[in-house]
Structure formats: C-alpha cells, structure tokens
Amino acid sequence: MQITICGTGDAMGVPPAFCDLEVCNADAKRRRSALLVEANETTILCDCGPDVKAQLRATETKAIDGVFVTHFHHDHVGGIDELAAFVPVIGFDIHLTETAIGHFERERAHLSDGIEPRPIRAHQPVEIGAVTVTPLPVTHARPEFETVAFAIAADDRTVVYAPDVGRIDPDVSIPSEIALLVVGGDRLFRSDGGTDSFRKIIDPFAPERVVITHVNEWWLGKSTSELRRMTRDAGYELGEDFQSITV
Numbered sequence: 001m002q003i004t005i006c007g008t009g010d011a012m013g014v015p016p017a018f019c020d021l022e023v024c025n026a027d028a029k030r031r032r033s034a035l036l037v038e039a040n041e042t043t044i045l046c047d048c049g050p051d052v053k054a055q056l057r058a059t060e061t062k063a064i065d066g067v068f069v070t071h072f073h074h075d076h077v078g079g080i081d082e083l084a085a086f087v088p089v090i091g092f093d094i095h096l097t098e099t100a101i102g103h104f105e106r107e108r109a110h111l112s113d114g115i116e117p118r119p120i121r122a123h124q125p126v127e128i129g130a131v132t133v134t135p136l137p138v139t140h141a142r143p144e145f146e147t148v149a150f151a152i153a154a155d156d157r158t159v160v161y162a163p164d165v166g167r168i169d170p171d172v173s174i175p176s177e178i179a180l181l182v183v184g185g186d187r188l189f190r191s192d193g194g195t196d197s198f199r200k201i202i203d204p205f206a207p208e209r210v211v212i213t214h215v216n217e218w219w220l221g222k223s224t225s226e227l228r229r230m231t232r233d234a235g236y237e238l239g240e241d242f243q244s245i246t247v
C-alpha cells in the first residue's frame, strides 16, 4: 500500500493568510489535511479540503475510486465543490457520516444533483476494490463535532488516519497491528499539552510508526526545526506535504 500525505497543515494551512513562510519560521508550505491511498489499482482519498485540486494535481492523480471525509469542517471538506463535477464523470462516491450528510444537504444543496453521499457508520467497514476503510469515532473540537478517524486496510497492512483527534473512547474497537498512524499532533507542541498528553491519544493504537500532521508553525510559535526536534525527542516523525510512505 502506498500512502501519500497530501497535506500536513491545520485549518489555516502554512503560511496562513497575512503571512509568508519566513514570518512563520516554516521550511515549506503545509496544505490542509488529506491522505491519498493506493493499493492494487485502487485509489482512495481521505478528506478533500480547500487545497484538494492542487493536491490531486501535484500527485498526478488521474482518477479516484472513493473519497472519505473525517468530518464536515472546512479544512477537511471545503474542496468538495472542486470534486463534485467529476463524481459522475470518473464514477466515485463520497462517503460521509450521517451528521456530515446533514451538513452537505443544508450547506451544499446546489451540489446535490451530482452527488448522493454514501453514509458511513462507526466500525462498519466499506470495501472499495482492494482497500477496506473502517470509520473509528473520535472526539474533536469545542463544541464537540462528530468526527471519525479511518482505519485503512490493504495487502494485510493497516494504516490509521486521524488528523483531528482529541480523545479515543475506551469502547472504540481499534484494529491490531497498525503499521502507520498519521495523526494530528499539535497537542504535542502546546504548552497545555506535551508528550504525556499526546501519548494518551496514540497509545491505544499501538502503532509501529507515527507521523505527525495538522500542525502550523505560526500558530504554535515554533520553527519547523524546533517542531522536528520535539517530535524526534518524543519518538515520532514530523510529516511534510507529499511525503510518500510504502506500508
């Protein structure tokens, strides 16, 4: 399975509005969160934020077999309009939670002629070609907003994509032997967070490898090299856009 982390930025992206990379002390751009999964001729996109068109172009993606959205916040779904016209042309479905479908129907009524989102439910696997995607409920945001992580399995390997995650409920059934966890990690760097607080989130996954995403140098007030050092000291890796990982 080939994983491409198409965006490692937070809701604002890096650099955010009114800044440039130098002001942020950032080495490179961070687009909004997205993950591309390729396995045995099946291509899945997780999340379609406002950078989706540039991300699909940069990865030279010519077709996808399904889109899965973690939650209906702008940075994860704001590019849905960019994909809408291609749903019937390429022939893929967009998979949303019931709550996200409600948002879609209210906020994107103008797209509903072309798209009929497919509902996804916690712990119910969806098979698309060679890839199985299972939504795992997580807590996220104040006020709390229905959000899932995705366990993505192919070739007997499992990757978990959890870009926005505050806590894992003990009753969530987490798959065993997770080869890679791509996880939102701003908590690791915040003064009210730290390594112990971050470990509470990721330890239940018991992953072989952890790549941190959903970060913003400007917002955190730390340079890329500082974030990289803190991540390494904690035993993890700081992600970068278009990093490709064979799992």
Ligand SMILES: [Zn+2]
Binding pocket: 071, 073, 140, 141, 164
């Ligand atoms: Zn969010």
